[in-house]
Amino acid sequence: MTEMPVTVPLLATRDLVLFPGMLAPIFVERDKGVRALEQAYQSGETLVMAAQKSAVVDDPGADDIHRVGTLAKVVQFSRLSDGTIKALIEGRERVVIDDFISTQPFFLVRAQPLESRPVANKPRPRALMDSVTREFANYVGQNPQLPEEAETALETVTDPEKMVDIVAANLMIGPDRKQELLDGDDPEKRLLLLLETLIQENEFIALENEIAERVHDNFERQQRRVFLHERLKVLQEELGEEGEEESERGSYMKQLAEKKLPEAATATLTKEIKRLADLPPLSAEVAVAKTYLDTALGLPWGVKSGAEIPDVAAVARVLDDTHYGLKNVKDRIIEYLAVASLRGGTPPNAILCLVGPPGVGKTSVAMATAQGLERPLQRISLGGVRDEGEIRGHRRTYVGAMPGRIIDALKRAGVDDPVVVLDEIDKMESDWRGDPAAALMEVLDPVQNRTFRDNYLELEYDLSHVFFIATANYEEDIPETLHDRLEIIRLPGYTDREKAEIAQRHLVPKIAGESGLADLGNVFTPGALRGVIRDHTREAGVRELARLIGKVYRRLARMKVEGKPLPRRLGPRGLAKLIGPAPFLAARLGTEPQVGISLGLAYTGAGGDVLRIECVVTPGKGDFHLTGQVGEIMQESVTAAWGYLKTSLVRDPILSRLWAESPGRAYLLDNYQPPESGEESGPPPHGGERYGVPGGVPGGPAGGAGEAGGPSRGPGGHEVTDMEAGLRETAFRPEETAADVGRVPEPVCSLPSDHELLSALEVRMHFPEGAVPKEGPSAGIAVATALLSALVQAPVLPKVALSGEITLTGEVLPVGGLKEKLLAALREGVETVVLPSTVKPQVHELPAELKKGVNIVYVDNFVEVLPYAFLANEPQEGDGLF
Numbered sequence: 001m002t003e004m005p006v007t008v009p010l011l012a013t014r015d016l017v018l019f020p021g022m023l024a025p026i027f028v029e030r031d032k033g034v035r036a037l038e039q040a041y042q043s044g045e046t047l048v049m050a051a052q053k054s055a056v057v058d059d060p061g062a063d064d065i066h067r068v069g070t071l072a073k074v075v076q077f078s079r080l081s082d083g084t085i086k087a088l089i090e091g092r093e094r095v096v097i098d099d100f101i102s103t104q105p106f107f108l109v110r111a112q113p114l115e116s117r118p119v120a121n122k123p124r125p126r127a128l129m130d131s132v133t134r135e136f137a138n139y140v141g142q143n144p145q146l147p148e149e150a151e152t153a154l155e156t157v158t159d160p161e162k163m164v165d166i167v168a169a170n171l172m173i174g175p176d177r178k179q180e181l182l183d184g185d186d187p188e189k190r191l192l193l194l195l196e197t198l199i200q201e202n203e204f205i206a207l208e209n210e211i212a213e214r215v216h217d218n219f220e221r222q223q224r225r226v227f228l229h230e231r232l233k234v235l236q237e238e239l240g241e242e243g244e245e246e247s248e249r250g251s252y253m254k255q256l257a258e259k260k261l262p263e264a265a266t267a268t269l270t271k272e273i274k275r276l277a278d279l280p281p282l283s284a285e286v287a288v289a290k291t292y293l294d295t296a297l298g299l300p301w302g303v304k305s306g307a308e309i310p311d312v313a314a315v316a317r318v319l320d321d322t323h324y325g326l327k328n329v330k331d332r333i334i335e336y337l338a339v340a341s342l343r344g345g346t347p348p349n350a351i352l353c354l355v356g357p358p359g360v361g362k363t364s365v366a367m368a369t370a371q372g373l374e375r376p377l378q379r380i381s382l383g384g385v386r387d388e389g390e391i392r393g394h395r396r397t398y399v400g401a402m403p404g405r406i407i408d409a410l411k412r413a414g415v416d417d418p419v420v421v422l423d424e425i426d427k428m429e430s431d432w433r434g435d436p437a438a439a440l441m442e443v444l445d446p447v448q449n450r451t452f453r454d455n456y457l458e459l460e461y462d463l464s465h466v467f468f469i470a471t472a473n474y475e476e477d478i479p480e481t482l483h484d485r486l487e488i489i490r491l492p493g494y495t496d497r498e499k500a501e502i503a504q505r506h507l508v509p510k511i512a513g514e515s516g517l518a519d520l521g522n523v524f525t526p527g528a529l530r531g532v533i534r535d536h537t538r539e540a541g542v543r544e545l546a547r548l549i550g551k552v553y554r555r556l557a558r559m560k561v562e563g564k565p566l567p568r569r570l571g572p573r574g575l576a577k578l579i580g581p582a583p584f585l586a587a588r589l590g591t592e593p594q595v596g597i598s599l600g601l602a603y604t605g606a607g608g609d610v611l612r613i614e615c616v617v618t619p620g621k622g623d624f625h626l627t628g629q630v631g632e633i634m635q636e637s638v639t640a641a642w643g644y645l646k647t648s649l650v651r652d653p654i655l656s657r658l659w660a661e662s663p664g665r666a667y668l669l670d671n672y673q674p675p676e677s678g679e680e681s682g683p684p685p686h687g688g689e690r691y692g693v694p695g696g697v698p699g700g701p702a703g704g705a706g707e708a709g710g711p712s713r714g715p716g717g718h719e720v721t722d723m724e725a726g727l728r729e730t731a732f733r734p735e736e737t738a739a740d741v742g743r744v745p746e747p748v749c750s751l752p753s754d755h756e757l758l759s760a761l762e763v764r765m766h767f768p769e770g771a772v773p774k775e776g777p778s779a780g781i782a783v784a785t786a787l788l789s790a791l792v793q794a795p796v797l798p799k800v801a802l803s804g805e806i807t808l809t810g811e812v813l814p815v816g817g818l819k820e821k822l823l824a825a826l827r828e829g830v831e832t833v834v835l836p837s838t839v840k841p842q843v844h845e846l847p848a849e850l851k852k853g854v855n856i857v858y859v860d861n862f863v864e865v866l867p868y869a870f871l872a873n874e875p876q877e878g879d880g881l882f
């Protein structure tokens, strides 16, 4: 205990009442306080902490300070940058301030201990202490923010004064009550006051808790109500309860009133709404009726998206901005819209139809048109549609009936004048479920489509403001009825140069942007781009090209994310590193003349393609094997070509000479195996059988009926008829009859006629990458060339492609898909294209660019093909023909 009285500095506190034994951190700002603390700390002495009577007084005088305070020791002292003192002080004992010795520069006071009256050992203070201990435990239990030690702090305390100090220090009460607890020299009184305070506080806390609980309960009850209300609503909906039903009917009527429906439709729907209200709430019909009303009222009914008269200039601008080239296509669209605008916004009677292979921009041209018109776009894919109901909807009597795709598209568009793209109209089919093409006719016919009736809706809907654009891969497959209604615009595909321009101007910037590499820009060198186009893709459009550019930018994006340096330019080698080696070699064509191989040109699913035809001929039994992807049309071409050659090699002056002197004939003759005798001349000695050849050779081998004779000549100008089929001793004994031959005992010694030779072959023809032509038979002259080459063993020149149908007399007939074919020829590096003379005018119309790289020659007859397809005669080498 300190020796008293003492003269010490005093620190006046605004609201802190320090109790003995209490350790408190304090911040002191006021000058007097700071100085008092400094003094105490430096001298290592104590100071008195006493609370102000009012916390709001800034510069308290001696009278503003309570007379009872606590003597305290400064345990820690530090000065913060703003001059404030941070200190840790520890309360030692209660003191009474006798008087203020000075008030400047800080309070200096004389103080002496507050002497308590001794406590008589009576049961009362003990009982009080027990009560305090219990209430305090209760208090601590209800105040989680108190430190855990508080609970055990009283365990060993026996001194009432100490108990008051400890408990009071831990109470969260106002400074006035604390001051009261600090004051006083009667320990029993102090205890009593403390107990009172504790009981009050505990009650207060209990009350607080009760209120909180009640608020919480209230809140929960509210939440429950909201939840139950929601449930009730759902249940009522499920049960179709009266009230709900009424409001439902009201809401439908309101919707109906808000829309501008034609009179007849309004009447029908009003009836339907009334019927819905009359339906028994639980009947299945309710859902059906509601779906119907929702669908019917969900249609735009007269809502338009914008200007009725199309802004032709805006469309032209968008088309130019988004598409390279396609001048013809853009012109046709603009002309079409110009007519529409002169007709007051009504589209012309014919519907635009964009025809071309995949990836040439049909859909994106349609989208750009919609964008220019500022109308929403909807796509309807018609590929594989066989059910008329898909177009026109199913009657509501069917389970799960729905409106057709046209009405559905309008619902999705939300306006009556959207652009609707009818995709793949060439892929519709018709069967017992009706003819979707006929239904589509009704949709597209401006006379009928003002009052289009969907089977589901059973209301007339005006489709005359819809801007339809159809697309197709093949014009030839478009149903005849529809074809008349369409204005065909062809997009045949792009040359390599056009593709490079499209890539540079549109695809690369777009894809770079989408990949988050807009600032990197175009990384392809022109050579790399050419490489991607020529060696990595084989297509008429640019879809695969776009995919590969996407692949490159994805790789670059990854490199960027991984922190690797990005190449600023990508040459062919860098490209190969990124996307691997080219799957196609640009030179698909051979460089050397080859026997039995020719090139055809086809108009196919991918635009145009170069068709490789392989043929081998060996001695055999007259079988003709056709393998690879061969359609019916190709078979016709092959049959015609073989039929022509079989007769012409014997009859045609040029071809027969060629054949007679050819190494092919010599080889076949050397290896000739006579067929065994037919059934007509008795049982075959070796169980042999007849042989047949496409093109049909009637009759059997030697020893036939005998009367099948007639004049015949061999290759040296001998005439051979189809009826003659016997074996002979030599080919130069025309006077021999078949019956005579039949008597020759050793057939192996005799030479076959050319006809027999040609009939006893095994021909194998293969189309390795069979592209089934779409425009009709066009591979005729190419097939005949491969066949002839294999027969006479003369090599065909590489880089010559042929397209033209052949007749049995060798005439070359016109073919279609010329632009596509020329594009394919250019792409594959063909140098000479042989075409029928009859297509000359069409070729003349084609852009010069298409004709620049190739030499186009025209023929009327197959014989004229020979100088272009085969090597010129070079006697010294012996394998030329001319």
Ligand code: ADP
Residues within 6 Å of the ligand: 322, 323, 324, 325, 326, 356, 357, 358, 359, 360, 361, 362, 363, 364, 365, 502, 506, 507, 541, 542, 543, 546
């Ligand atoms: P389609 O409908 O004919 O199959 P898309 O319209 O889907 O072809 O075209 C494929 C991609 O090629 C689209 O990203 C399109 O923008 C792009 N494209 C095609 N042609 C051009 C062109 N002439 N100019 C710019 N981009 C084009």
